[in-house]
Amino acid sequence: MTFRSICIAVYVFFYLIFTTPERIRLKKLEQTDPQKASRIAQAHVQKVFRHLLKISGVTIEVNGLENIPDEAALFVGNHSSYFDIIVTGAAIPGGVGFVAKDSLGNIPGLSSWMKRIHCLFLDRKDIRKGLQTILEGAEYLKEGYSMCIYPEGTRSTNGELGEFKGGSLKMAQKAKAPIVPVAIRGTRDIFENNPGLRVRPSHVTISFGTPFKISELPATEKKFAGEHAKQAIADMLAQQ
Template identity: 45%
Template sequence: MIRFILCVIVVVGFLILSIPILLVEWIIGKFNPMAKEISSLRIVQAVFRFILWVAGVKLTVIGEENVPTDTPVLYIGNHRSFFDVPITYPRCPIRTGYIAKKEMEKVPLLSTWMKRLHCLFLDRKDIKQGLKTILAAIEKVKSGISICIFPEGTRSKNEDELDMLPFHEGSFKIATKTNCPIIPMAISGSADIWESHFPRIKKTHVILEYGKPIYVDQLEKEDKKHLGAYTQNIIHEMLVKNRAQL
């Protein structure tokens, strides 16, 4: 329970103490918007790294060379834990927004930081609003901002992490409409940090592997029609391969 309490203290403490930081960055943004955005990115990345350290997460990263550093991408990953964001976000080389559930927008200060970091909020119950979110994500990519989405739609609570929920095909319109590369992410072991033995946080080894970029225009016609299943198969293969290393 000590790690859980410490993580809560870090998160709540940062949100409260960051109020003057938000003000300073707002002023900076009036003169240099890009400097403000990069500053926000690096601050939150540092906080997430500290949270992982407090939680006792030993992170092994594979295939990071597959992530382009000079162009926006669409990150696609499996989703098992609330820690999946702190695990993946510090590795983003450029501005990156995550697509989160609509309920997160109601959390004070947290939603302020999320909006500042180009996160978008998806209403999973409203198809029309969901489409608007995807269209907004397309515009983000066109403006040079990467997008990360977990296309299972929610955290998979299946006992076996290889048993993923189906990937929603609509998520992949972000790539098909912008021609940005898709970066498959396989996150192994993240549920063992917290969810598998809630409410305790345990020292855990997690593996994050990035697959080779998928360029939609280079795929066979059948694979283009089923991008969700195609990408999920790649992630599944990485999860199987890395299971023995946990």
């Protein structure tokens, strides 16, 4: 474990402890002004993400910010590292909620902040609960909260794009929200490619592609929206 790894662990531990009063305040604020509570929470989380990247020595090149629509959108990205979430959350203006594995919902402090920014916890083993999560995501999009999902369902171990799960874009379809392809390269070099829980300085490129709506795709492609997004990401990765 490197000094950077230790610093990250210590930073997160004390942040979760010392921000307990703020989490409680935001939970109460949600009852009267949910949008304001969300904006404040997103600002907190983005600040943490940027601090973590700075501690890690990570530099980010961001492309395609002009492709991000003014309305709430579903960001769909490739996934090869834990740091994908940190990089994506730091790069999207105004922040974003994530569709995460359900086990993260059991971590005290962390799960509370995730809920404040409208993250959803997906139970991959229960189809009924999975459908409910998709419906909740659609409601968040309708309410104006952008979401992010990694359709491969798990981290790629070799950097290659895996299969995009067909139902992963359903929330955008139900909400009639735009989908923004997101291509991320270089995050595995921060952590996963290093032995012994080592975090090392790296350069990451994140690109936002042209948004699209499933309803506007040709009839032959509407059932394969996941493949449409996957191809767009593959094209961007080839250009990075």
